[in-house]
Amino acid sequence: SSKVVGDLAQFMVAQNLDAKSILDQADTLPFPESVVQYLRGEIGVPPGGFPEPLRTKVLSGRGLEPIEGRPGAQLGSYDFDEAAEQLRSKYGKDVISDKDVLSHALYPQVFADWKTYESAYGEISSLPTDLFLNPLEEGEEVEVELTPGKQTLIRLVSSSDTREDGTRLIAFEVNGERWFIPVTDQSATSSGPAREKAGEPGTVGSPMPGVIVGIKVKVGDEVKEGEPVATLSAMKMETVIPATASGKVERVLVNIGDKVEGDDLLMAISS
Incomplete structure (x- = not known):
C-alpha cells in the first residue's frame, strides 16, 4: 500500500492535481496502475473501506468490476513443476532455478522483461550496483569479480561520436586485452524532430515524461472511452493511459x- 500512496502522490504533483480535481476527473484521469489495482481490491480491502465515490468512478470509467473479499481466494491453482518445465524449455535448463520459477509466478511480466534484458546484455548480477x-x-x-576468486580489470579506453546508424564504437580493455564493440546510443534520438502534442478532441497524450512499455491497441481497433490503450513507465511506476473518446483508432505514433x-x-481516435 505504501507504493500506492507514493505513486498517487507523484502523479498528483506531476499533473498539478488536488483532491477536488482528482474526484471530478476520476473516470478519465490516467491513474498509475497500482492505484487502479488498489481501488479494484487486488491487494485486499482496507480496514476503513474504499474511498467513495472515487472508487466507483475510477472503476466504472475503465469498465472494471471490483474484487469482493480476499483476492487470493479467487486465484486458481498454480503448477510450479509445469511452470519450471516451460521456463527451462524457453530459457535453458541451466539458467532457471527454483527461485526464478517463484519470481515468474509472482511477477511474470517483470521476469520476462528481465530475461529479454539479459539476452541483450548477458548475465550482469556480478557487476557492482554503482557500475551498473x-x-x-x-x-x-574498475576491478570486478565475475566468477568466484577471479578478479577482472576493465578499463574504458574511448567512445566514438555517434555514427549515422545511431551507434558508437566503444574501445575497452579486459585484463589488458583491447576489445571493440558497437553500442546503440539511446540518446541519439533526442535531437530528432519534436513529437506532435495532444489536445484536440480524440487525441491521447502522455500524462508525464516517461517510456512507453505497452501498447494495447492498433490502427483500426474500436475502443471505448476509458479503455486502456497504452502503458507508460515513469518515476518508478507504471501508468495505464485510457482512451479519451470512443471510436476507431486512426493513428498510433509510438512504439514500445x-x-x-x-x-x-x-x-x-476518431469518433
Missing part, C-alpha cells in the same frame, strides 16, 4: 521503448 547505474568515464577502470514527454501525442 553509472557508466565508466573514458580512462576509468519510445521516450516521450508530457502531452506528447501517442494516438488519435
Whole structure:
C-alpha cells in the first residue's frame, strides 16, 4: 500500500492535481496502475473501506468490476513443476532455478522483461550496483569479480561520436586485452524532430515524461472511452493511459521503448 500512496502522490504533483480535481476527473484521469489495482481490491480491502465515490468512478470509467473479499481466494491453482518445465524449455535448463520459477509466478511480466534484458546484455548480477547505474568515464577502470576468486580489470579506453546508424564504437580493455564493440546510443534520438502534442478532441497524450512499455491497441481497433490503450513507465511506476473518446483508432505514433514527454501525442481516435 505504501507504493500506492507514493505513486498517487507523484502523479498528483506531476499533473498539478488536488483532491477536488482528482474526484471530478476520476473516470478519465490516467491513474498509475497500482492505484487502479488498489481501488479494484487486488491487494485486499482496507480496514476503513474504499474511498467513495472515487472508487466507483475510477472503476466504472475503465469498465472494471471490483474484487469482493480476499483476492487470493479467487486465484486458481498454480503448477510450479509445469511452470519450471516451460521456463527451462524457453530459457535453458541451466539458467532457471527454483527461485526464478517463484519470481515468474509472482511477477511474470517483470521476469520476462528481465530475461529479454539479459539476452541483450548477458548475465550482469556480478557487476557492482554503482557500475551498473553509472557508466565508466573514458580512462576509468574498475576491478570486478565475475566468477568466484577471479578478479577482472576493465578499463574504458574511448567512445566514438555517434555514427549515422545511431551507434558508437566503444574501445575497452579486459585484463589488458583491447576489445571493440558497437553500442546503440539511446540518446541519439533526442535531437530528432519534436513529437506532435495532444489536445484536440480524440487525441491521447502522455500524462508525464516517461517510456512507453505497452501498447494495447492498433490502427483500426474500436475502443471505448476509458479503455486502456497504452502503458507508460515513469518515476518508478507504471501508468495505464485510457482512451479519451470512443471510436476507431486512426493513428498510433509510438512504439514500445519510445521516450516521450508530457502531452506528447501517442494516438488519435476518431469518433
